[in-house]
Amino acid sequence: MTQPVLSVRNLEVEFVTRRATLRAINGVSFEIAKGEVLGVVGESGAGKSVTGLAVIGLIDPPGRICSGEIELSGTRIDHLPPEEIRRVRGKRIGMIFQDPLTSLNPLYRIGDQIIETIRTHTNLSESAARRRAIDLLAEVGIPAPEKRIDGYPHEFSGGMRQRVVIALAICAEPELIIADEPTTALDVSVQAQIIALIKRLGRDHGTAVMLVTHDMGVIAETCDRVAVMYSGRIAEIGPVQEVVRNPLHPYAKGLMGAIPTLAGEDKRLVQIPGAMPRLSAIPPGCPFNPRCAFVFDRCRVERPEPIRQGDQSVACHLFEPAKETAA
Amino acid sequence: MLAFTLRRFLQAIGVMLAVGVIAFAMFRFAGDPVNQIVSIDTSAAQRAEIRHSLGLDDPVLVQFGRYFINALQFKFGVSYQFRLPVSSLLAERMPATLELAIVATIFAMVAGILMGVYSALRRDTILARLFQAVSLIGISLPTFLIGILLIYLFAVTLGWLPSFGRGEVVKLGWWSTGLLTVSGWKAIIMPAITLGLFQMTLIMRLVRAEMLEVLRTDYIRFARARGLTTRAIHFGHALKNTLVPVITVAGLQFGSVIAFSIITETVFQWPGMGLLFVQAVQNVDIPIMAAYLLMVSLIFVTINLVVDILYTVVDPRLRSTVGRAA
Numbered sequence: 111m112t113q114p115v116l117s118v119r120n121l122e123v124e125f126v127t128r129r130a131t132l133r134a135i136n137g138v139s140f141e142i143a144k145g146e147v148l149g150v151v152g153e154s155g156a157g158k159s160v161t162g163l164a165v166i167g168l169i170d171p172p173g174r175i176c177s178g179e180i181e182l183s184g185t186r187i188d189h190l191p192p193e194e195i196r197r198v199r200g201k202r203i204g205m206i207f208q209d210p211l212t213s214l215n216p217l218y219r220i221g222d223q224i225i226e227t228i229r230t231h232t233n234l235s236e237s238a239a240r241r242r243a244i245d246l247l248a249e250v251g252i253p254a255p256e257k258r259i260d261g262y263p264h265e266f267s268g269g270m271r272q273r274v275v276i277a278l279a280i281c282a283e284p285e286l287i288i289a290d291e292p293t294t295a296l297d298v299s300v301q302a303q304i305i306a307l308i309k310r311l312g313r314d315h316g317t318a319v320m321l322v323t324h325d326m327g328v329i330a331e332t333c334d335r336v337a338v339m340y341s342g343r344i345a346e347i348g349p350v351q352e353v354v355r356n357p358l359h360p361y362a363k364g365l366m367g368a369i370p371t372l373a374g375e376d377k378r379l380v381q382i383p384g385a386m387p388r389l390s391a392i393p394p395g396c397p398f399n400p401r402c403a404f405v406f407d408r409c410r411v412e413r414p415e416p417i418r419q420g421d422q423s424v425a426c427h428l429f430e431p432a433k434e435t436a437a
Numbered sequence: 438m439l440a441f442t443l444r445r446f447l448q449a450i451g452v453m454l455a456v457g458v459i460a461f462a463m464f465r466f467a468g469d470p471v472n473q474i475v476s477i478d479t480s481a482a483q484r485a486e487i488r489h490s491l492g493l494d495d496p497v498l499v500q501f502g503r504y505f506i507n508a509l510q511f512k513f514g515v516s517y518q519f520r521l522p523v524s525s526l527l528a529e530r531m532p533a534t535l536e537l538a539i540v541a542t543i544f545a546m547v548a549g550i551l552m553g554v555y556s557a558l559r560r561d562t563i564l565a566r567l568f569q570a571v572s573l574i575g576i577s578l579p580t581f582l583i584g585i586l587l588i589y590l591f592a593v594t595l596g597w598l599p600s601f602g603r604g605e606v607v608k609l610g611w612w613s614t615g616l617l618t619v620s621g622w623k624a625i626i627m628p629a630i631t632l633g634l635f636q637m638t639l640i641m642r643l644v645r646a647e648m649l650e651v652l653r654t655d656y657i658r659f660a661r662a663r664g665l666t667t668r669a670i671h672f673g674h675a676l677k678n679t680l681v682p683v684i685t686v687a688g689l690q691f692g693s694v695i696a697f698s699i700i701t702e703t704v705f706q707w708p709g710m711g712l713l714f715v716q717a718v719q720n721v722d723i724p725i726m727a728a729y730l731l732m733v734s735l736i737f738v739t740i741n742l743v744v745d746i747l748y749t750v751v752d753p754r755l756r757s758t759v760g761r762a763a
Contacts, residue, residue, distance in 0.1 A: 166662060192667075200664025207662070212655035215674050216754055217681075226673075227663045262753040278663055 113184050114141040115285050115318035116165065121178035123157075123164050125389075132389040134160045134173070136342040139416070142286065142318040147309065149333035149350065150322045151365065153386050156339040158322045162288045164188075165320070166203050167195040183285055201231040204279030206308075208291040210272035214263035220274050221259035224281055231282040246277040250307060269300035273307065280311060286318045287311075293328060301325075305332050326369045330354050338362045341386055341397035348422030358424040360402045396427065404428055445745050449738045456734040460727040461504050465497075513728035518720045523728045527710060532612045533603055534702070534709030538694045540616075540625055541633035545694075546687055549637040553644025554679075557652070558671060568641065575638035580697070584631040584704035591627060599624050601706035632701040636690045643686055647679040654678075681752050688744035692737040 123135035135157045142148045150158045163169050165180055167187065180188040187198055199205070207213045215223060224243040228234055234242060240259070247255035250273040263271060272292060279287055289308055293301035309332050312319040321333060329336050330350060337347040338359065346359040357363045367380030384401040387393060393400055399409040406427070414425045471488050479487075488494050492503060507513070513523035552572075556565035575583075592600035604620030606613045615621025651657060652675055660670045699711035706712065710729060717725035749755045 168658065168661060196661075196664050196666065198664070199662055205659070205662035207655060207659055209655060213659040215656040215660065215678065217677050217752060218674070219753075226665065226669065230663070230665050230669070264754045275659070278659075282664075 112144065114143050115146075115183055116142040116320065117179075117181040118161075118165065119179045119181075121161065121164060121180065122176050123160055123169060123173060124176050125173045127172060130390055133392075134342055134389060135164065138178075138339075138342070138344050140337055140344065140347055142320060144285075144318055145312060145316045146335065147312055147319040147321055147333045149329040149336040150320060150339060151324060151326065151329055151336060152339035153324065155386055155389070157342040158324075158339055159290050161339070162205070162290050162320060162322050165286075166199055166205050166288060168199075168205075197231075200227055200279075200284075201282040202285050204282070204284040204287045206272075206275055206279045206287065206289040206292045209295045210268055210275050211295065213275050214271060216263055219260050219262055220266070221261075224259075224274075224278055227278055228281050242281070243277075246281055247274070249311075250274070250277045250280075251303075252277075268296050269304065272296060272300075272304050276304075276307060276311070280315070280317070283315060284317060286320065288320045288322070290322045291324070292321075293323070293325065301328070308332070326354075326365065330369075338365060341392055342389070343397065343425060344416065344423075345398065345426070346422060346424045347416075348420075348424075352420070352422055358419055358422055358429065359398075359426050360404050360428070361398050362424075396425075441749070442746060445742055449742050452738050453731075453735065456731060457505055457508060458501070460508075460730045461501050463727050463730070464504075464723055508731060513731070514724040516717075516725050517722045518717070519722075523724045526713060526725065527728060527732060528611065529613075530708060530710045530713050532614060533707060534695060534698055534711060536614060536616060537625060537628055537632060537698055537701070537707060537709060538691065540629040541694055541698075542636065542687070542691050544629055545633035545636035545640055545690075548633075549640030550644050550680075550683070552637075553641040554648060554671075554676065556641070557645045557648035560649075572638035572641050575634045576642070580631055580635065580700050581704050583634055584627070584701060587627045587631060588704070598627055603708055628701050628705045628707050631704070632694060632698055636687070636694060639690065640683060640687055644679055644683055647682055648675060651675045651678045677751075681748070684747055684751060685744055688740050688747070692733075692740045695736055696733050 118141070119139045121135055121138045122133065125132045125134055138157070138161055140148065150161065152158050160169070160173070164175055165187075167190065169175060175188050178188070179186060182198065182202060187195065190198070214220065218226075221240065221243055224246060225236065225239045228239040228242055229236070232239070244255045244259055247259060252258055252270060252273055258266075263274070266274060276292075279289075287308070292308065293304050296304060305328055308319060308321070311317065321328070323329060333350045335348060336350045336353050338345045338353065338357075338361065340361050346353060346357065346362045353362060354366055357366045361382070364380055364382035368382070382401055387397060387400070393410070394413075395411050396402070396409045396414050399405045402409065408427050412427070414427050414430075416423045416425045417429045419429055471484055471491075471493065475484060475487060485494075492500060495503075511524045513527075515521065516523050516526055519526060552568045556568045559565050588600045591598045599620070602624055603615045604622075604624035605618040606615045606621060607617045615625060657670060657675060660674050665674075698707075698709060699714055701707065702709045702711035703715050710732070713725060714729045716722070717729070
């Protein structure tokens with residue numbers, strides 16, 4: 111086994127508010143190998159983005175990582191001093207945010223923003239950094255980069271700005287890219303281009319990618335493995351084909367059932383009744399139990415731990431007996 | 438960009454025309470100017486002669502045209518009380534007012550931005566809270582009171598600084614400056630602080646609020662995710678975005694600083710245009726009042742124009758959108 115690029119074990123993140131301490135992430139573990147794309151799906155508030163921010167060390171007070179370990183290529187990066195985690199950000203982990211329209215500082219030329227980032231992380235001279243910036247812009251598919259490098263963000267379209275953001279994220283050849291809903295703010299035709307670009311960059315540079323999204327289509331098309339998150343936990347994680355074709359967790363089943371297909375036009379889409387619990391009112395036991403069609407007594411009392419099922423891993427009591435007989 | 442500047446320039450001329458009408462109207466509605474000039478025992482024939490010699494029996498429009506053409510050449514008539522051309526009176530007093538206003542504005546900008554940035558970045562420190570408290574005092578205490586308190590403390594009790602006047606001045610051509618002598622600097626400290634204190638607190642609060650706002654934006658979060666140093670984020674990215682509205686306010690406030698220097702100049706007996714204006718009001722010296730009105734509005738309009746153009750220099754988004762909208 112080669113060492114994974116990113117390894118997260120039992121991550122817990124909480125937000126301390128005046129009224130209560132809210133646990134946004136509750137025991138999340140996963141790994142991403144070199145060149146692998148891990149999709150993270152789930153409803154809004156499931157903890158997808160917080161997981162990404164925790165990895166890159168951008169959880170701001172009142173939030174904090176209260177337990178667990180995050181390792182990047184074998185070195186722990188949680189609880190690093192601010193100055194050291196800063197050197198990791200942008201250099202070893204690149205991040206892409208949801209809204210390209212607001213991710214770039216409107217008052218600086220895009221070239222200056224790229225050159226600034228390159229020079230923060232490398233010893234390149236101003237002119238060498240500029241040449242590198244032009245190469246990067248060309249690599250992410252911006253036409254006439256030697257001219258566009260002196261443009262301001264408002265002179266670019268949404269899709270082009272997201273390409274610039276990607277160029278910024280990869281400018282120091284990071285080992286890991288965290289893309290937090292990179293296509294949500296873009297229109298459909300541009301979405302496909304951006305996803306293809308991220309996938310190509312990951313493959314060409316052997317970069318691990320953590321792709322946070324709620325678009326199942328994007329997951330099916332792009333990812334090698336997928337983690338389904340629910341209420342701050344991973345409900346199911348496994349290779350993308352297995353999870354999409356043969357989901358085990360009742361929540362994952364519901365999620366996959368909600369993907370419209372062209373073939374089955376006459377079938378009604380499956381709905382999951384109810385809504386995800388608020389962080390202040392997570393039910394005891396399995397957080398999905400109030401909405402689950404297969405709920406039984408144990409689900410309301412005991413929290414399910416992840417159980418291996420072939421290549422998949424699922425946190426559900428339904429699969430418990432199978433494990434016990436195997437053991 | 439050129440079309441934008443040109444359009445703003447035409448608007449500025451429009452404003453100045455309107456102010457000119459008001460200034461001119463002051464002569465006609467503040468009593469008969471002839472009565473202001475002659476003594477009580479002047480005969481009616483003499484009065485008519487004066488009226489004719491001053492052109493006051495011409496149609497209103499002709500008079501306005503004449504006033505306007507004279508004003509363009511900086512001829513504002515003769516002061517009733519000093520019997521001297523108003524323009525030379527103003528020119529003599531202007532350096533004092535401008536020096537005071539510039540020193541006050543620089544003090545307000547430097548101190549305001551420093552305190553604002555500090556209290557935004559170190560929000561919970563004792564010093565930041567102290568700044569907030571001081572700014573509340575600065576914003577709510579009237580100028581004349583601050584001036585009098587300063588005089589009491591530093592001039593009367595401690596005797597460190599002079600309580601009135603400009604100190605020694607040096608002539609540089611027609612411009613007289615107090616900034617080249619020690620006594621001049623000593624004399625300008627208290628009036629400048631008095632005049633600039635309100636602007637300083639205003640700028641400080643504005644910088645603090647804007648900075649906090651900017652620090653929450655996505656591009657600052659993205660800048661952090663790129664691993665830029667805290668210094669580059671705070672003083673490069675955040676401060677530059679903060680300064681866009683600050684430039685406008687500080688620029689517009691410069692006009693107010695000149696206009697409201699009347700009070701400060703009166704308290705400190707500063708020999709500037711404001712003091713001249715107060716004396717003119719007391720003596721119903723309309724030519725001076727009208728000329729002062731024109732002067733101050735010219736300064737206001739010019740500053741507005743400069744601020745608008747500066748805005749486009751700082752914020753690239755305005756350059757092209759303005760061009761397209763035109």
